[in-house]
Amino acid sequence: MIAEKAEEYAFGGLVAAIGVFTLVDATTIAAxxxxxxxxxxxxxxxxxxxxxxxxxxxxxTARGKLGRAEEAEDVDETVRTDWVTVGKxxxxxxxxxxxxxxxxxxxxxxxxxxxxxxxxxxxxxxALPIAVVLALVVQVVFASGLGLSLxxxxxxxxxxxxx
Amino acid sequence: xxxITALLEGFATAAQPEYLLYALLGVTLGTAVGxxxxxxxxxxxxxxxxxxxxxxxxxALIIFAGIYYGxxxxxxxxxxxxxxxxxxxxxxxxxxxxxxxxxxxxxxxxATAAIGSFVAGTIATVLLTLLAPTIADFAVQLGxxxxxxxxxxxxxxxxxxxxxxxxxxxxxxxxxLFIGLVGTDTLxxxxxxxxxxxxxADGIDVVVVAVGVFAVGEALYVASxxxxxxxxxxxxxxxxxxxxxxxxxxxxxxxxxxIGFPIGTVPAGGxxxxxxxxxxxxxxxxxxxxxxxxxxxxxxxxxxxxxxxAAAGVLVPLLTLGLPTTATAAVIVAAFQSYGIQPGxxxxxxxxxxxxxxxxxxxxxxxxxxxxNLPLVKIWVKVLQIPRPxxxxxxxxxxxxxxxxxxxxxxxLIVLLVIGVVGFFMRRHGYPVAPLVxxxxxxxxxxxxxxxxxxxxxxxxxxxxxxxxxxxxYTVLVVLLVVAFTLxxxxxxxxxxx
Numbered sequence: 001m002i003a004e005k006a007e008e009y010a011f012g013g014l015v016a017a018i019g020v021f022t023l024v025d026a027t028t029i030a031a032x033x034x035x036x037x038x039x040x041x042x043x044x045x046x047x048x049x050x051x052x053x054x055x056x057x058x059x060x061t062a063r064g065k066l067g068r069a070e071e072a073e074d075v076d077e078t079v080r081t082d083w084v085t086v087g088k089x090x091x092x093x094x095x096x097x098x099x100x101x102x103x104x105x106x107x108x109x110x111x112x113x114x115x116x117x118x119x120x121x122x123x124x125x126x127a128l129p130i131a132v133v134l135a136l137v138v139q140v141v142f143a144s145g146l147g148l149s150l151x152x153x154x155x156x157x158x159x160x161x162x163x
Numbered sequence: 164x165x166x167i168t169a170l171l172e173g174f175a176t177a178a179q180p181e182y183l184l185y186a187l188l189g190v191t192l193g194t195a196v197g198x199x200x201x202x203x204x205x206x207x208x209x210x211x212x213x214x215x216x217x218x219x220x221x222x223a224l225i226i227f228a229g230i231y232y233g234x235x236x237x238x239x240x241x242x243x244x245x246x247x248x249x250x251x252x253x254x255x256x257x258x259x260x261x262x263x264x265x266x267x268x269x270x271x272x273x274a275t276a277a278i279g280s281f282v283a284g285t286i287a288t289v290l291l292t293l294l295a296p297t298i299a300d301f302a303v304q305l306g307x308x309x310x311x312x313x314x315x316x317x318x319x320x321x322x323x324x325x326x327x328x329x330x331x332x333x334x335x336x337x338x339x340l341f342i343g344l345v346g347t348d349t350l351x352x353x354x355x356x357x358x359x360x361x362x363x364a365d366g367i368d369v370v371v372v373a374v375g376v377f378a379v380g381e382a383l384y385v386a387s388x389x390x391x392x393x394x395x396x397x398x399x400x401x402x403x404x405x406x407x408x409x410x411x412x413x414x415x416x417x418x419x420x421x422i423g424f425p426i427g428t429v430p431a432g433g434x435x436x437x438x439x440x441x442x443x444x445x446x447x448x449x450x451x452x453x454x455x456x457x458x459x460x461x462x463x464x465x466x467x468x469x470x471x472x473a474a475a476g477v478l479v480p481l482l483t484l485g486l487p488t489t490a491t492a493a494v495i496v497a498a499f500q501s502y503g504i505q506p507g508x509x510x511x512x513x514x515x516x517x518x519x520x521x522x523x524x525x526x527x528x529x530x531x532x533x534x535x536n537l538p539l540v541k542i543w544v545k546v547l548q549i550p551r552p553x554x555x556x557x558x559x560x561x562x563x564x565x566x567x568x569x570x571x572x573x574x575x576l577i578v579l580l581v582i583g584v585v586g587f588f589m590r591r592h593g594y595p596v597a598p599l600v601x602x603x604x605x606x607x608x609x610x611x612x613x614x615x616x617x618x619x620x621x622x623x624x625x626x627x628x629x630x631x632x633x634x635x636x637y638t639v640l641v642v643l644l645v646v647a648f649t650l651x652x653x654x655x656x657x658x659x660x661x
Contacts, residue, residue, distance in 0.1 A: 004591075007588070007591070007592065008592050011588050011589075011592055011594075012334075015334045015337065015338065018338070018341060019337070022341055022344070022356070025355075025356055026355075029348075029353055029355055030351075030353060037613065037614050037617045037618075037622065038351070039348040039350065039351050039353055039355065041613075041614075042344065042606075042610040042613070042614075043344055043355065043356075046337060046340045046341050046344060046606075049333065049336070049337040049340070050334065050337040050338070050341060053330055053331075053333045053334035053337055054334060056330045056334075057330050057331060057334055060328070060330055065328070066592075066593070067328055067331055067591075067592035067593025067594060068327055068328075068593040069590065069591050069592070069593060070384065070590040070591075070593070072200060072201065072381070072384070072385060073200035073201075073241065073245055074200045074201060074385045074389060074390050074551055075384070075385055075388045075389075075390065076388050076389065076390040076391070077388065079388050081387045081388065081591075082386065082387050082388065082389070083387070085386045085387065085389070086383050086386055086387050086587070089382065089383055089386055089559070090383070090580065090584070092559075093379070093559065093563065093576075093580050093583075094580065096563055096576070097563075097573050097576035097577060097580070100567070100573055100576075101573060105567075109560055109563070109564070112556075112559060112560055112563060113556045113557065113559075113560045114556075116382075116552075116555065116556035116559045116560070117552045117553050117555075117556035118552075119386070119552075120386060120389060120551065120552035120555055120556065121389070121391065121551075121552050122550065122552035122553060122556070127552070127553070127556070130553065131556075134557075134560070135560075138564065142568075148214075148216075148217070148568060150564075150567070150568075150571075151571075
């Protein structure tokens with residue numbers, strides 16, 4: 001509960017901070033000195049909205065009005081936050097975006113699917129073949145069907161996989 | 164009667180085998196994503212946007228319309244057969260539908276939902292056909308100040324009236340407006356908030372934001388509290404083709420339609436409000452109020468019809484004014500824009516053939532959806548049982564793919580991840596995500612219209628409110644807000660006394 005409250009303060013603070021950044025950075029936008037509303041006015045309004053709502057969210061939190069976490073079919077509200085799994089998923093996404101240019105899309109995609117499914121509790125020997133097949137099928141569909149080519153990486157020059 | 168001729172021509176286009184296939188693809192995908200938890204129509208349209216760049220606009224929009232309608236049908240199957248609370252729009256259906264399924268009357272619940280959706284969808288599409296051209300004719304005369312007023316109404320109502328916390332809704336809107344500011348100013352050509360990063364000069368792509376906030380944000384959020392164990396799907400039981408079924412269903416269907424459609428057309432309407440109102444109406448009018456809460460078929464028939472009619476109603480301001488009032492509508496506007504088409508009053512004159520083919524495809528899609536969801540419902544039950552680790556891994560894979568396919572640059576994936584993490588925290592703390600997406604799409608349009616108004620008036624701010632239409636719009640907004648907040652206060656008071 002205390003951790004959740006701290007998080008709420010932090011998010012409200014983030015909203016307000018983005019607002020402050022908007023206001024400060026808006027002053028650097030060059031505006032001509034005439035009557036018409038220039039490129040600064042709208043950013044100022046958005047900045048004020050963010051600062052006000054960010055502070056209001058912090059006040060609401062302090063008064064005990066916490067935001068209600070969203071409900072969803074697959075969400076179990078009774079369990080504690082599983083930060084390890086969230087961390088793993090973020091790590092897998094980072095690995096994916098780093099690997100695309102290094103070893104190509106098919107490998108990076110297979111790793112993303114396998115890593116995510118495994119993090120979420122799938123059996124590894126079942127997830128692995130699905131990941132590989134899925135990545136290769138998407139690669140072939142893109143290369144041959146849609147006319148958009150994903151970087152083949154280590155499969156460069158391989159027929160069907162390299163568009 | 165021009166519009167009848169135009170509609171017939173639209174049917175001639177939409178009935179070509181190629182377009183029928185696109186419509187079938189759309190409604191099938193739509194039903195699938197409606198059935199599957201964790202994926203919504205907004206996210207699906209966003210994901211498919213980059214993949215449909217190679218299609219012509221009419222084909223792509225027919226697919227998107229199919230996804231939009233299909234998502235409404237699929238959602239009810241999930242809320243009736245799954246043992247867990249679902250999304251807000253179908254939560255009312257779950258109240259009675261879930262009880263019916265547990266009592267062995269699942270077949271009747273699914274049938275009244277599917278047929279009710281069909282009846283409501285078809286009637287609402289007829290109303291859309293009749294109303295849209297008239298509203299478009301009127302809307303052509305609106306000036307920039309009037310558009311500003313409409314957008315302010317849309318912004319405020321979406322952010323402050325939907326969701327449980329107006330402050331958090333407005334903060335979400337602010338974040339969306341901020342993301343919309345990043346990039347090159349259209350009027351002066353200056354870069355704003357790009358932090359000097361070259362790729363930011365073109366702005367942050369709507370697709371990347373929508374996919375990040377819906378797909379990645381949702382996947383991370385579900386992962387943080389994943390429901391483990393087997394997925395409990397209630398087996399479909401009982402017969403539905405009974406006389407009692409028809410005699411108890413047809414009135415709620417019609418009432419639901421006429422409650423849902425008008426609510427869908429106004430900003431702040433949307434599916435939630437209409438389903439709750441329809442449920443309340445059925446409970447009040449029922450001869451057997453004691454059955455409510457224990458599986459009353461009227462409580463499924465009415466809200467499901469209202470839900471679909473509202474979905475069609477949302478298309479009225481979307482097509483005639485270019486005004487999106489839900490997250491999915493906002494993404495569809497982005498889809499139009501990616502083809503260089505601006506939805507709005509001129510759509511019916513400039514892209515007449517396309518827009519009528521689109522409307523005709525809505526009629527056709529409804530028929531397809533009835534078949535997909537009545538005799539073929541067992542297939543969707545199988546889809547519902549996909550193991551969750553694979554489902555969410557798949558969502559992440561296609562989110563990354565859809566984002567990468569926009570520009571084929573890795574930078575977009577970094578933005579995707581950052582926005583996904585923001586979406587994750589928004590869900591944890593009750594910040595609704597719809598205002599963010601609506602703000603992102605409408606923000607740049609609103610800024611342009613404000614500046615145009617003030618250029619004409621030479622900086623006099625009164626020009627924003629002196630147009631009669633704008634004045635009326637602002638008055639209505641104030642009335643709406645006052646009514647909404649008194650209702651909310653009263654509801655709180657009754658909750659306290661109960």
